Amino acid sequence: MTATRGLEGVVAAQSSICSIVDGVLCYGGINIDELAEHATFEEVVYLLWHGALPKRDQLETLKKQLGENAAVPAQVLDSIRNYPKGVHPMAALRTAVSSLALYDQEAQDMTPEANYRKAIRLMAQTPTLIAAFARLRKGLEPVAPKTNYTIAENFLYMLNGEEPTETAVKAFNVALILHADHEFNASTFAARVTVATLTDIYSGIVSAIGTLKGPLHGGANEAVAAMLTEIGSMDKVEGYVRNKLDNKEKIMGFGHRVYKDGDPRAKWLKQMSKALTAQIGRPELYEMSVKIDDMVTGEKGLKPNVDFYSASVYISLGLEIDLFTPIFAISRMSGWTAHIMEQYENNRLIRPRADYIGPVNQHYVPIDQR
């Protein structure tokens, strides 16, 4: 038995949710470019969950269900009040989502209908949990969600306690669409492995959140923002990047396990970064990003992934850096729940083998003889 490091190139299961073929990303067979240009995030959620775009009444029903389920149980909100203020919001989200299960009467109901209702609640409540923690840690009261708002509107509204601008909602909607699913990425795979034991949907989502948090995955967008802050100005870009490359250190937001010729989502975020940084009067954030991109692409042949330009987009939207990965989680909740439901539909335990390379023919030695 020979191991494939990091399971590179291993096809682990069949799926009908999302495809990456020759660098083209599609949800339910629809190119991400068309969705980014025309769709709403709610349409994409429906597409991932049902395999087809919703008709008008189906979309209205889903929006109503999401709006009506956005408020979180009071017990969960109260427990968030007691979280240490300095913890990372992804750690807070991991615990908060886990605690949602404690107050969900249907948590252990494994019927497809109950799992679909839980997917709706998870999708609807994740933005509320994140916004509540983001406010409580600053000593501000949480803002209750509005039942008639979209996910993008509601999150920005709950976070800031004021009506979001049309520009912010539009940009946020596109960012949510672009991050919604990505076949067997690490966090989705973690979720599928977890629920393949036939445990509950919340357990799968907690695994996924913990997995997304890492800097090699979703956490990279925060690392990119930290890098832009550390660099600070255009004249420092070259020295910074050269130093990293010479020391063989990774530059966050570049490279990808699947895309070797560029991430199709990055061009959208690059375009948004250009427009939004100009609008807030900080074009240097975009210019520094482009210079880093040119150097890393030119010298290492590594292209920016979805996390690279999303950093300057989110900074432009006035979002705090440590909320970037939780925002990714809001979007990816749609994909995680879609994959969990697909896994349940045709389940088999996921259990690979290890290529054992440890010692053999050893014997038990009594403790005082070791």
Ligand SMILES: CC(=O)SCCNC(=O)CCNC(=O)[C@H](O)C(C)(C)COP(=O)(O)OP(=O)(O)OC[C@H]1O[C@@H](n2cnc3c(N)ncnc32)[C@H](O)[C@@H]1OP(=O)(O)O
């Ligand atoms: C939503 C997402 O999860 S997108 C990915 C977000 N993660 C990042 O942006 C973190 C930075 N990027 C990386 O760490 C990697 O490119 C990953 C994790 C995305 C992909 O990893 P892998 O497919 O395992 O590639 P791996 O890490 O083996 O890299 C292959 C080679 O490219 C180099 N490399 C890969 N990414 C980078 C990078 N960002 N900066 C510098 N060098 C890099 C590696 O050092 C390695 O070089 P070597 O062969 O000389 O040792």
Ligand SMILES: O=C([O-])CC(=O)C(=O)O
């Ligand atoms: O697919 C991956 O490995 C990582 C990624 O881009 C994502 O999860 O969006």
